[in-house]
Amino acid sequence: MNLSVWTEVAPHAPVLLRGLLINIQLLLGLISLGLVVGVVTALIEVYAPRPVGIAAGAYTWFFRGVPEIVLLFLFYFGLSQFGVPVSAFFAAVLALGLRSSAYQAQIFRGAFQSIPHGQMMAARALGLGRLRAIVHVVLPQALRLSLAGWSNEFSSVLKDTTLAWGIGVVEIMRQASYIRARNFTLTLPIYVTVALMFLVLTYVGNLAIGLAERKLRVPGLEGQR
Amino acid sequence: MKVVGVAFLMAVLLAGCLAMGQPKYIVLSDIAWAPFEWVSEKGAYLGFDLDVMRAIAILEGFEIELRDTPFDSIIPAIIAGRGDIGASGFTITEERALVINFSEAYWDSNQAVVVRAGSGLDLDMVALPGRLVGAQRGTTGSFWIEDEWVPLGVTLVEYETYPEAILDLLAGRIDGIVQDVDPSKMAVLQYKGQIEIAGVVDTGEQFGFLVAKGDPKELLPRIHRGVAALKDLGVWDLLIEAYFGPSLGAIESAWEKCIDILLVDRDPLRYAQCLTAELRP
Numbered sequence: 001m002n003l004s005v006w007t008e009v010a011p012h013a014p015v016l017l018r019g020l021l022i023n024i025q026l027l028l029g030l031i032s033l034g035l036v037v038g039v040v041t042a043l044i045e046v047y048a049p050r051p052v053g054i055a056a057g058a059y060t061w062f063f064r065g066v067p068e069i070v071l072l073f074l075f076y077f078g079l080s081q082f083g084v085p086v087s088a089f090f091a092a093v094l095a096l097g098l099r100s101s102a103y104q105a106q107i108f109r110g111a112f113q114s115i116p117h118g119q120m121m122a123a124r125a126l127g128l129g130r131l132r133a134i135v136h137v138v139l140p141q142a143l144r145l146s147l148a149g150w151s152n153e154f155s156s157v158l159k160d161t162t163l164a165w166g167i168g169v170v171e172i173m174r175q176a177s178y179i180r181a182r183n184f185t186l187t188l189p190i191y192v193t194v195a196l197m198f199l200v201l202t203y204v205g206n207l208a209i210g211l212a213e214r215k216l217r218v219p220g221l222e223g224q225r
Numbered sequence: 226m227k228v229v230g231v232a233f234l235m236a237v238l239l240a241g242c243l244a245m246g247q248p249k250y251i252v253l254s255d256i257a258w259a260p261f262e263w264v265s266e267k268g269a270y271l272g273f274d275l276d277v278m279r280a281i282a283i284l285e286g287f288e289i290e291l292r293d294t295p296f297d298s299i300i301p302a303i304i305a306g307r308g309d310i311g312a313s314g315f316t317i318t319e320e321r322a323l324v325i326n327f328s329e330a331y332w333d334s335n336q337a338v339v340v341r342a343g344s345g346l347d348l349d350m351v352a353l354p355g356r357l358v359g360a361q362r363g364t365t366g367s368f369w370i371e372d373e374w375v376p377l378g379v380t381l382v383e384y385e386t387y388p389e390a391i392l393d394l395l396a397g398r399i400d401g402i403v404q405d406v407d408p409s410k411m412a413v414l415q416y417k418g419q420i421e422i423a424g425v426v427d428t429g430e431q432f433g434f435l436v437a438k439g440d441p442k443e444l445l446p447r448i449h450r451g452v453a454a455l456k457d458l459g460v461w462d463l464l465i466e467a468y469f470g471p472s473l474g475a476i477e478s479a480w481e482k483c484i485d486i487l488l489v490d491r492d493p494l495r496y497a498q499c500l501t502a503e504l505r506p
Binding site: 011015073076077080081085165166167168170174177178180181182183184185187188 | 257298416
């Protein structure tokens with residue numbers, strides 16, 4: 001790859017960035033869906049009566065056990081068989097988001113369980129109900145503790161959004177294939193460019209999460225540096 | 226005067242209703258396979274298949290929505306009711322015909338075997354035991370290698386896309402690639418002096434448009450009438466002249482200049498004439 005190749009790639013950067021914007025939209029959709037469903041699933045797994053807990057366990061087992069690309073196909077082609085014609089974008093958010101919720105549930109479950117049981121007993125002794133004790137005492141600490149593990153999930157699902165082109169979402173990989181289809185010689189440089197864009201994005205994202213972690217830290221809760 | 230005015234208004238309303246009442250069908254295409262379908266520098270969908278579909282829709286009075294779909298997903302999508310017509314250079318095969326219906330063939334395409342320039346390989350030498358030959362997954366090229374060359378001892382290497390196969394060919398990881406003649410010619414043009422066509426395999430293969438099994442929306446008769454009309458009008462040959470030969474960049478700028486004649490004026494013949502006129506030296 002010589003220098004002149006990069007001057008050929010440069011005009012295509014805006015198109016790739018437009019694709020990347022779709023990846024970011026997918027990310028925001030799927031990670032917020034995963035966050036909400038993940039926290040609820042983790043709460044159920046830890047605190048709900050056994051049968052419900054088992055159901056939540058089965059849910060995470062399914063979404064952690066099926067390959068992502070299969071989930072994408074199941075949601076995109078499968079839902080329309082039942083008369084629910086979801087768009088490719090929405091199917092991708094749903095499939096990747098629910099999958100992420102299963103992983104996030106494990107992160108949150110670990111965090112819930114790491115809060116000493118004595119705190120719960122103390123809260124109950126002070127007259128808080130079980131639910132209020134969870135919401136006001138356990139949850140705020142557990143969510144903070146989850147951030148480190150959660151940044152891992154963030155980096156992972158950010159890159160997973162590139163799988164969405166398999167069901168026809170025109171994101172960055174699809175844009176790259178358009179460019180490639182009319183400039184065969186740019187195949188490698190285009191993918192190097194895509195890789196660089198993702199490197200920057202994961203760096204910025206993890207930086208933000210790291211800042212949040214430091215800002216939100218509860219003094220005395222975890223091992224102090 | 227008033228009567229005329231009212232009549233005019235009624236006519237306009239009626240025309241509006243007719244246009245509104247036109248059925249809309251979803252056309253699926255893997256829009257990364259020039260010159261049959263690709264995305265221009267400015268993001269427009271163009272190519273032979275797509276313009277043919279647009280022209281047929283105009284002649285037969287329906288609307289289409291082009292939806293870009295990866296090749297392997299088009300047939301599943303049509304089976305699942307996520308699209309109505311597949312227009313993506315589909316080779317007519319018995320296996321595919323089991324699950325969807327094909328239109329009459331609209332294109333003859335044989336397979337070209339591309340090798341590194343100066344490798345000195347001809348067709349017989351590519352088909353020797355121990356050779357590695359690449360093809361795009363799910364295409365006729367890969368089926369053909371599987372059926373004809375693998376029994377001779379050739380190993381088939383499959384790729385998600387054609388450009389990836391070319392990269393591996395250039396890197397020396399495979400000895401040749403089997404792909405349709407027209408995309409192969411384009412690749413040779415783009416990689417001038419690096420790859421060449423060793424020969425053309427006469428597979429007798431033909432392309433067809435495809436619709437759901439049993440053609441529940443009765444689209445095939447309309448497609449057939451449309452293709453016949455395009456041929457009668459001379460549009461068909463003009464589109465072939467425009468799309469097969471000139472460089473992609475030249476086609477894109479001609480297309481941009483002319484496409485409104487097709488989409489706004491809805492005149493396929495004048496559009497095809499404009500396109501070829503722009504492209505003639």
